[in-house]
Each structure stands twice: as structure tokens, then as C-alpha cells.
Amino acid sequence: MPEDIDAVFTWVDDSDPAFRAALLRHAPDGCDRWRYRNNGELRFSLRSLFCFAPWMRRIHVLTNGQVPPWLDRSHPRIHFVTHQEVFPAPEYLPTFNSNAIEMCLHRIPGLSRRFLYFNDDVFLGGTARPADFFPDGGGQVLYAQDTPLPADRSRGSARDRACAHTQNVLTELWKRPGEPRLLPAHAPQAYDRDVLAYLETKLHDEFRETASHRFRAPEDLVLAVLYAYTLLEADGERGRHRMRVLRSPSPDYFFLMLEKKPLWIARAYLAILRKRPRFFAINDDLGDVPPYHPVLLGMRALLRLYFPRPAPMERRTKR
Secondary structure (H helix, E strand, O other): OOOOEEEEEEOOOOOOHHHHHHHHHHOOOOOOHHHHOOOOHHHHHHHHHHHHOOOOOOEEEEEOOOOOOOEOOOOOOEEEEEHHHHOOOHHHOOOOOHHHHHOOHHHOOOOOOEEEEEEOOEEEOOOOOHHHOOOOOOOOEEEEEEEEOOOOOOOOOHHHHHHHHHHHHHHHHHOOOOOOOEEEOOOOEEEEHHHHHHHHHHOHHHHHHHHHOOOOOOOOOOHHHHHHHHHHHOOOOOOOOEEEEEOOOOOOEEEEEEOOOHHHHHHHHHHHHHHOOOEEEEEEOOOOOOOOOHHHHHHHHHHHHHOOOOOOOEOOOOO
16 A cells, blocks of 8 residues: 555443443433443454454544553554544534544544544454555445445434434435445445545534534434435545445455344354354444343353464463
């Protein structure tokens, strides 16, 4: 690659007393507090990075100020960044909105122009090359699921309605409704910092409104949707990039949504170990369950089996 590529992770620890106090103070009634559950995925997502993409330059971990006790923040390849360092206004904090946090990724100090963004529940399951995201001939490869994006702003979850809202913004911005748009895959997302800065300038008010929402809102911009379809539809970008559809399960992708079905989920865990997909994600949708729920115990066992080797910045502590 002619330039370095960094990785960015976002992370939160729901067991931290300060985080819990802030969440209780600001959370609306009916807030799904279990969505902030820390299952230890960050450790294994980092291991997957060093196992299958050791060419990454630096790893930036964006948090509300927490540091995992097992991670050596003095390691030269790790950079901890707080929300205070990247948010445009201090009154927007604390935030519990992933859409708002993602609006600020490009503001991370020292971030490379091109970078990969990981949720902590996203893993590399096989070898990944820079050209899988930034081909040698230029442009980007964008990964999507074979699932249409939500298009109705009046129905569904706040996330679904935010996707529909982002579609409307894109259509108004680039005047190209085109074919039905697909949902970005829950896989590593490649970004160009300069394109994100341009979008923030062009959609200044919309970026600020999203950043101001402490929790997900129907009026949020969804960064993965906004970025991917800007590259595919904007004048000057159209034709330079390509979208690749990932189907699950396949050798390239396995997306698993955790449910209260221990036997079915156990078979899925075994399938991940057997298939070794290049990208996989384990999304926690279990609801309010204890940390020793069999589905969560099984997930931790799967990750220890798949990624037994510690990352260079791990402290030698119990797993």
C-alpha cells in the first residue's frame, strides 16, 4: 500500500460504575440497557486483527474514558481516545448513541487517511489484505448484505428509521434513487477520512443533530449507509468503487444474532469453527440475561478456541 492503514474500535464497559450511573441518569424509560453489555469481545477482535491483518499500522480505541484492565495502553501501536477529544460540543456528552459516535470517527487525532472501522463484535476469521478494501487500481470495495435497507421512516426500530432517513438524505443529496440500496454488512468497514470530513462540511447541520442525540433517534444519520452510497452515487465518485454482496453463511461471511436458543446457537458456533469465514460477527440480541447464560458462555468458549494467541498489547491476566 502507498500509505498506512489504521484500525478504529469503539468500546464500552457496562460494568463500570461511572458508566452505569450516567446511563441511569440519562436513559429514557424502556431503554434497552443490555445493548451496552461487555462480553469481552474487544480482546478477541484485536487478536483477530493481529492474526489475520498484521499489516495494520495503529489501533485507535474510542471510548467514554474506560480502559480494559487487560490492555496495555502504553504499547506503541495502541491509542486510546475519549469522546471528549472528538465530539464537536461538550454538551452532547455523555452519549450512548453509536450513530453519534460514528459521526466523529474522522476527528480522531493522528488517524491515517484510510482506515478500517470495527465494532467490537466484528472479527476477522481469515486472512485479509489491504486490497480487499482498497484495490491497487484505486477506489474501494464496499461490503453489503443481501438485505434491502429499511425505507419507511414511520415504522420499525430507531435504527431502521434512521436508515430510512439516511436514504432520504442521500436521494436529496445526489439526486439518484437508482436501484434499491442494500444494508452494509456487519463486517470491517473501510473509510477515507477526507471523504468523511467533506460529508461533515456538506451536511453540517445533520452531523451536528446526530451527534447531539444521546440515544439512537429516527433522525440520525447512519454513517455506513451515508458513506457507502455517497461513493456509489455522487458525481465524481460513481464508477470508481464497487459493492460486493456477502451472503451468510458463506466462506466469506457469517452473521450470527444471539437468541435464547442454546442448542441452535451451539450449532452455529460449531459452524463458524468449521467454516472459518473471512469475516464474522456475533451480535448480542439476548436481552436482559445474566453473564453466565449458556449462550454467552458458549460465545466466550468459541472466541478462545478461534483466537488462542494473545495480541501484543495484552497484559498477562486471566481471561
